[in-house]
Amino acid sequence: xxxxxxxxxxxAVEMLxxxxxxxxxxQIVQLSLAPAFLLSGIGAIMNVxxxxxxxxxxxIERIERRIEDGKxxxxxxxxxxxxxxxxxxxxxxxxxxxxxxxxxxxVIALLFISAYIEPQIGTITAIAWVLTxxxxxTGLGFFLLETRMxxxxxxxxxxxxxxxxx
Numbered sequence: 001x002x003x004x005x006x007x008x009x010x011x012a013v014e015m016l017x018x019x020x021x022x023x024x025x026x027q028i029v030q031l032s033l034a035p036a037f038l039l040s041g042i043g044a045i046m047n048v049x050x051x052x053x054x055x056x057x058x059x060i061e062r063i064e065r066r067i068e069d070g071k072x073x074x075x076x077x078x079x080x081x082x083x084x085x086x087x088x089x090x091x092x093x094x095x096x097x098x099x100x101x102x103x104x105x106x107v108i109a110l111l112f113i114s115a116y117i118e119p120q121i122g123t124i125t126a127i128a129w130v131l132t133x134x135x136x137x138t139g140l141g142f143f144l145l146e147t148r149m150x151x152x153x154x155x156x157x158x159x160x161x162x163x164x165x166x
Contacts, residue, residue, distance in 0.1 A: 045140070096135050103128055104129075106128050
């Protein structure tokens with residue numbers, strides 16, 4: 001038990017010595033600023049995505065209520081599958097963007113951890129950064145699909161032809 005306490009005490013002392021250098025801590029904070037700004041940007045993008053997804057989901061609910069009440073017109077019946085597809089794209093965009101935000105948070109943690117441990121984890125940090133970019137690009141790709149569908153509208157011929165071929 002005494003060995004365990006002395007080992008944890010020496011570990012604590014070592015950690016304090018490593019963090020005692022203010023310039024060293026400042027350098028780590030500076031290194032983590034780029035991923036932190038990226039995290040902020042991802043949050044702003046996700047806010048826009050969520051607003052669009054909420055609008056689409058509410059529109060789907062209104063149309064489904066009108067269908068249940070027997071008041072839905074032909075346009076609304078044509079619009080429903082189009083809206084459902086838009087919602088799928090928006091949900092995928094949100095899922096991939098959320099995953100990228102989670103991974104960039106891991107990158108920030110790894111940057112701090114790497115300054116205070118002996119094993120070099122730069123490769124892990126780089127892999128996490130690349131994974132963040134891949135997830136973000138995928139999320140933005142789905143967001144692009146959703147916004148293009150919205151811009152073209154339900155009456156876009158390519159959409160109708162694609163839906164009837166399935």
